[in-house]
Amino acid sequence: MNSKFFMVSVGGGLGSFALVDQLRSLGTSTDSIAVVSIFETPYRRLKTLLENSQVKSTDRLRSDSQARIDNPWGFPSYSMSEARTRKSLAPLARAALEPIVMEYFTPRADLVYRGLERESGRIAWTSMVSLGPALAIRCSRGGGYYIVKICDQSWRRLVSNLPKLPLTNNNDQVDWELSPCMNTDIREIVAREFPGTLEWVRDNLSLSPWINQECFRKGDLPNHLEILESRYVHLASGYTSLNLDAAIFGDSQRPVHVGETKVVHTYHPHDVDLESYIKEDSPVIVRGAGIAASQELNRAIELRRTNRSRSKIIHVVNSGDDIALSDTTAIEDLKLSKLNKLPVRKFPFVFPRGAASGSLAKELTRKTPRDLVGTIAALGRPSSPKRKVWESNTSLAQDQGWLTTLAGTLVIDHSQDQAVPGLMIDGKHDRITVKRGLLIDCTGLKCDVDEDLLTDDLLACGIGHKNSLGRLYVDQQFRVNVNNHDGALFASGPLILGCSCAPVDSFWGLQFVAQEILSQLDLAPKILSRGQKNTLVAWFSWIRGARP
Amino acid sequence: MILSLSGRIQTRLIIIITVGSIVTALATPFIPSSSLSQMGMSNVIMTRFATTILNPNQQGILFVNYQMAFETLGLMAGVGVLWELIYFQAEKLRHDRDWPAVFVLFQVLPEGVVLWYVAHMAGVFPAGTLGLSSPVLEMFVIHLALVWLAIWMFLLGPMRVLAPYWHWHGGQFRWIDQLLGRLFTRSPRSQGTRFATAGSVATTQSAAPTG
Numbered sequence: 001m002n003s004k005f006f007m008v009s010v011g012g013g014l015g016s017f018a019l020v021d022q023l024r025s026l027g028t029s030t031d032s033i034a035v036v037s038i039f040e041t042p043y044r045r046l047k048t049l050l051e052n053s054q055v056k057s058t059d060r061l062r063s064d065s066q067a068r069i070d071n072p073w074g075f076p077s078y079s080m081s082e083a084r085t086r087k088s089l090a091p092l093a094r095a096a097l098e099p100i101v102m103e104y105f106t107p108r109a110d111l112v113y114r115g116l117e118r119e120s121g122r123i124a125w126t127s128m129v130s131l132g133p134a135l136a137i138r139c140s141r142g143g144g145y146y147i148v149k150i151c152d153q154s155w156r157r158l159v160s161n162l163p164k165l166p167l168t169n170n171n172d173q174v175d176w177e178l179s180p181c182m183n184t185d186i187r188e189i190v191a192r193e194f195p196g197t198l199e200w201v202r203d204n205l206s207l208s209p210w211i212n213q214e215c216f217r218k219g220d221l222p223n224h225l226e227i228l229e230s231r232y233v234h235l236a237s238g239y240t241s242l243n244l245d246a247a248i249f250g251d252s253q254r255p256v257h258v259g260e261t262k263v264v265h266t267y268h269p270h271d272v273d274l275e276s277y278i279k280e281d282s283p284v285i286v287r288g289a290g291i292a293a294s295q296e297l298n299r300a301i302e303l304r305r306t307n308r309s310r311s312k313i314i315h316v317v318n319s320g321d322d323i324a325l326s327d328t329t330a331i332e333d334l335k336l337s338k339l340n341k342l343p344v345r346k347f348p349f350v351f352p353r354g355a356a357s358g359s360l361a362k363e364l365t366r367k368t369p370r371d372l373v374g375t376i377a378a379l380g381r382p383s384s385p386k387r388k389v390w391e392s393n394t395s396l397a398q399d400q401g402w403l404t405t406l407a408g409t410l411v412i413d414h415s416q417d418q419a420v421p422g423l424m425i426d427g428k429h430d431r432i433t434v435k436r437g438l439l440i441d442c443t444g445l446k447c448d449v450d451e452d453l454l455t456d457d458l459l460a461c462g463i464g465h466k467n468s469l470g471r472l473y474v475d476q477q478f479r480v481n482v483n484n485h486d487g488a489l490f491a492s493g494p495l496i497l498g499c500s501c502a503p504v505d506s507f508w509g510l511q512f513v514a515q516e517i518l519s520q521l522d523l524a525p526k527i528l529s530r531g532q533k534n535t536l537v538a539w540f541s542w543i544r545g546a547r548p
Numbered sequence: 549m550i551l552s553l554s555g556r557i558q559t560r561l562i563i564i565i566t567v568g569s570i571v572t573a574l575a576t577p578f579i580p581s582s583s584l585s586q587m588g589m590s591n592v593i594m595t596r597f598a599t600t601i602l603n604p605n606q607q608g609i610l611f612v613n614y615q616m617a618f619e620t621l622g623l624m625a626g627v628g629v630l631w632e633l634i635y636f637q638a639e640k641l642r643h644d645r646d647w648p649a650v651f652v653l654f655q656v657l658p659e660g661v662v663l664w665y666v667a668h669m670a671g672v673f674p675a676g677t678l679g680l681s682s683p684v685l686e687m688f689v690i691h692l693a694l695v696w697l698a699i700w701m702f703l704l705g706p707m708r709v710l711a712p713y714w715h716w717h718g719g720q721f722r723w724i725d726q727l728l729g730r731l732f733t734r735s736p737r738s739q740g741t742r743f744a745t746a747g748s749v750a751t752t753q754s755a756a757p758t759g
Contacts, residue, residue, distance in 0.1 A: 066549060066708075074549075074715060075705040096704075097650045347643065354645025357718040358550025359636065515716050539709045 005034045006527040008147055008230035010134045010454065012037020013045055014069055014507070015236025015493035017116070017125070019514040022072045024123040024548050025538045026518075032527040034228055036134045036149055038159075038186060040126055043116045045238070048180040050109055053266040053292045053442070054274075054299040057110035062291050062349060062385055065095045065105040067356075067508035069112065070119035072515065073539055078107035081115070103387060104348045122545055130228065131155040133186045135201050136457045137233060138211035143486030144231040146211055148201060150194060151226035158193055178269045182445075183240040183452040184253065190453065194224055201457070209463045209481070232521060235472075235480065235491040236510075239445035240452045242267050248410060248423075248441070258412055260436040261423045266292045270440065277438040278303045283312040283331050285425070285434065287410055288442030289344050290382040293317075294390055296440050301393045301403065312336060313397065314432075315405040316425055317344060331434045335401070342405040345383035355379060355502040356509065365476075365500040373468040376502050382444075406432070410439065447471060447494040455495065463489065469498035476500060477520055478513050490517045549708075550639075550646045554728075555719025556632040562721060563699050563707075564625040571698045572617045572691065577610060579617075579690050616684070617691050619672040620663065624695070627666055631659055649704060656696040664688060 007023060009016035012035050020033055039045065055061065066074040076084075079095030095105040120126070132150035140146055179185070191198055200222055205211060221227070241253065242265045249256055255264040255273075262277070264270040266288070277284055278300065286296045293315065300313050312331065354360035364372060397403035408427035423439060425432040449455040449464075449472055458464035458472075463481045467473040474480055474496045481489040492513035494505040503509040523532055533541075533548065541548055551559060635655070639647050664685075667673055673684050682688075708715040713722040 073709045073712060075708045077705075080705075095649070096653070098648055099644075100648065100650055349644070352644045352646070354550045354639070354642075356550065357716070358552050358555070358645065358647075359639065359718075360645040361550075361718065362552050512716055515712065535712050536709060 004144065005228060005230040006032035007232045007234060007521070008034045008036060008145075008228050009234040009236060010036040010137070010147065011234075011236035011238060011493070012039060012042060012129065013236060013238050013493070014042060014116075015238060015510050015514075016234065017042040017120075018069060018072075018507075018510040019234050019236070019492070019517060020125070020128065021070070021119060021123055022511070022514050022518050023521075025072060025533070025542065026523065027528045027533040027538070027548055028523070029527060029529040030124050030127050033128050034230070035125070035129045036147060036228070037129050037131065038133055038155065038181060040129055040131065041117075042120060042125060043113055045180045045182075047109075047113060048178060049267050049445075052178070052180070052269050054271075054295045055109055057113065058108060059295070060106040060108050060387075061112060063106055063112075063507050064349070064353065064356075065098075065107065067506065067511065068107075068115065069507040069511065070115035071542060072511060073535075073542075075539075078111060078115075079105045082108065082111055085111070099348060104385070106385075118545065119542075122542070122547060124547065130226075131159075132226075133190060134454050135190070135197070135225075136205050136461075137235075137454065137463060137489065138205060138461070139209045139463065139481070139483045140229065140487075141210060141485075143483055144229060145233045145483065145487060145489060147228045147230065147233065148205065149226060149228065150190065150197070151224055154194070154224035158189070180267060182242065183237060185241075187451070187453045197222065197225065198453075200225075205461075207461045209461055231487045233487075233489045234517065235454070235458075235489065235495065236493040237452055237454060237495060238493050238505075239447045241446050241448070243443045243446040245410070245441060245443060248412060248439075258439075259422045261434055261439060262437075263423070263439040263441060266296055266440055266442040267445070270438075273438055274300065274440070275303055275307075278309045278311050279307050281310045283314060283434060283437040285314045285316060285410075285423075285437060285439045286442060287316040287439065288382065288444070289317045289384065290442060290444060291350075291384045292444070293442040294384040294387075296442055297403070298390050298393055301397050304402070311402070313403045314425070315344075315403070316408055316410060317342065317405060318407070318409065329430065329432050331432050331437065334432060336398075336404040342407060344405060345381065346386045347383040348385045349503075350383070350506065351379050351503040356506070356512070361502070364502055367500075369468060369498075372500065373498050376498060377469070379502060408432075410441075445494075447497065449495070464491075467496075467498040471495055471497045474499050478516055479520075488520070492517070549715055550718065552718035552720065553632070553636045555714075555717070556636060557629050558721055558724050559703070559714070559719040560628045560632055561625055563703065564621060564628070564695075567699050567702050568621050568624070568695050569618070571695050572614075572621055575691065575694050576613050576617045579613070579687050579694075613687065616672055616687075619670070620667055620688065620691065621695065623667055623670060623672065624659070624663055624692075627663060628659070631655070631662075649700070652703070653696075653700050656692065660689070660692050663692070 006028065009019055016035050016037065020035060023033060024030070050061070065077045065079040068074045068078055077095065079091045082091040083089060091105060094102045098104045130149070131152045132155035134147050134149040136148040138146050204220070244253065244265055248258065248263055255262060255268050255270070257263070262273060264273060274284070284300045286293050286300065297313065297315055303309070304311050304313065312334070314331070352360060355364065364375065367375060394403060406425060406427060408425045411424050411426045413422045413424040413433060423434040423437070425434070449459060449466060449470065455464065455472060458480070459466065465473040472480060472491050472495045474491050478490050478492060478496065478499065479488050480491045492504065492510055497504050501509055501512055504513065538548065635647060639645060665678075667688070668675070668678050677684050711721060714720065717725070
């Protein structure tokens with residue numbers, strides 16, 4: 001067993017990064033922190049998901065300029081850094097004059113990756129990473145927690161072979177590097193590649209929050225498992241899977257075919273599909289009212305233009321008024337130019353900007369849990385930002401009659417006159433049948449605590465509880481559990497949606513929760529390499545790029 | 549970040565006391581103000597100097613300028629608190645419930661006009677200098693613009709480095725929050741409670757699940 005850590009962050013994505021970055025900036029030594037992750041880089045899953053959903057490195061994210069994930073102070077902001085790299089005052093002007101004169105400034109994806117890369121290097125991220133998924137967490141009688149995980153070497157060995165392994169989220173053509181490897185995939189990989197492990201955990205760790213050290217006597221532990229001991233644990237395992245519509249995808253986690261129509265989720269790798277369907281003039285249907293749908297639509301419009309294609313592009317949203325057509329129409333016969341334009345909710349950010357801090361955030365903290373859940377659900381309804389380029393592209397396409405937005409649901413058409421089932425857009429009044437085309441489903445990500453190996457176990461053994469949104473319950477201090485001897489289990493990220501901080505999965509939310517956690521830790525001198533750093537000193541080392 | 553109401557008031561007062569004072573102290577000698585003495589306002593200067601041992605010479609004018617500048621600054625803080633109440637209500641009309649930086653920048657225009665009148669009513673500037681041809685207008689405008697620009701730029705960046713708590717807690721200061729928390733029993737959000745001490749937490753489970 002390893003020596004006792006001060007903090008183990010389980011997840012290894014941006015949630016973990018936000019906390020570890022702040023801990024390290026204050027001078028905590030690398031020996032006292034461990035990050036349990038399946039990837040070596042903190043932004044690996046983010047980047048894969050973004051690239052898959054057509055946010056390429058030059059595109060912009062939907063985030064505030066000051067919420068800078070690689071800089072806990074938010075200064076210099078993303079706009080300042082962009083101004084510096086581009087040697088232009090335009091980003092600064094945009095950030096200063098937003099949103100009246102210009103659109104809200106949002107950072108470019110490559111700037112975010114670069115910043116994260118630099119900061120990971122500075123805080124020596126990789127030296128803290130312990131590769132391998134965590135399987136269980138238990139309270140120690142002596143204070144703190146035990147984390148049971150697949151051991152580092154075993155996971156490394158596995159990953160080096162992974163391009164050859166089939167992954168649920170992958171197309172046949174693409175490899176491990178393009179897979180976001182969601183938590184449900186991890187569960188599958190563990191069950192398949194380490195047979196008997198989940199059973200071992202179930203049989204040897206009783207379903208109680210407590211555990212005695214004797215359970216881990218040498219020899220009892222399978223070779224591919226290891227146990228970390230830590231005073232504090234931070235859980236940030238993120239989204240568990242893609243939110244796939246069971247009516248179309250069934251049980252499959254992979255792209256499916258409905259007749260001759262291919263159905264992919266926006267987070268499945270599908271660059272090749274999109275291009276090939278556009279090139280052969282087949283219709284492209286994008287479903288969803290969020291930013292991913294806007295991004296996909298814009299990409300489809302641009303591809304259609306560059307390839308001089310004649311594809312029809314249909315945007316389907318769940319709500320809104322349908323347009324009266326004459327009963328069932330084939331998509332080929334649909335006259336898009338005759339249809340009205342259906343408005344989609346347009347807001348700059350997922351949650352109102354004030355939900356992060358300020359008066360709206362204060363109102364949220366005062367609400368009872370039941371009211372809070374309702375408010376958060378209402379505030380976070382899907383919306384898409386207004387971007388000039390997108391607006392002009394879509395309105396041009398609408399005017400030329402090859403793009404429209406329809407209200408309706410998507411169903412599989414099993415009607416008897418068709419030999420193969422087709423896809424059907426089921427509007428309130430009318431139906432549109434699709435024989436051949438590409439459907440890109442932009443229905444977001446799912447965070448189901450029952451699906452995740454670790455949170456499922458936490459709930460089963462009584463360490464954690466569900467909140468009214470079905471996520472993990474945390475108290476006002478973002479604690480899942482407190483070990484009354486010494487130590488606590490914290491959580492952040494989408495896992496805790498429904499807590500008093502509304503935008504939990506935004507850069508701001510991750511950093512906000514991280515600093516709230518940090519303010520509760522007992523930063524004893526022994527875990528600090530050279531004493532606790534003053535915020536100003538820490539900031540200067542950030543500026544200089546010096547190791548904290 | 550967006551400021552809460554308490555954060556707005558705290559920020560306004562603290563930032564004017566610190567950044568505002570520093571800018572005023574440094575800039576006042578360089579702000580053109582000679583027009584006051586040229587316009588035959590010696591009576592004002594004399595009244596002002598009744599309380600000092602200085603003579604109405606060149607240093608004396610500087611002293612008067614300092615006095616006027618700091619009095620303006622004080623009014624800016626005082627009247628500003630009322631302004632913050634208005635902005636706070638206006639903020640609620642926005643979907644995003646935010647107050648973009650550009651708003652803060654142009655806030656100075658209405659505030660300046662009101663401040664100009666209030667300063668005259670309060671007797672900061674001599675009577676009869678209210679119009680556009682006022683000998684103190686130039687000084688007032690330059691002083692206000694400098695202070696405001698410095699405050700605006702300071703809030704956009706350096707403040708976040710110096711006071712991380714301010715950044716994360718809607719513009720509130722830790723020590724003020726702690727002070728208010730001690731005065732009023734209901735403690736403000738997240739005071740960094742340390743629970744590591746034995747006995748502070750009774751149960752192993754964090755709390756009962758909600759609804």
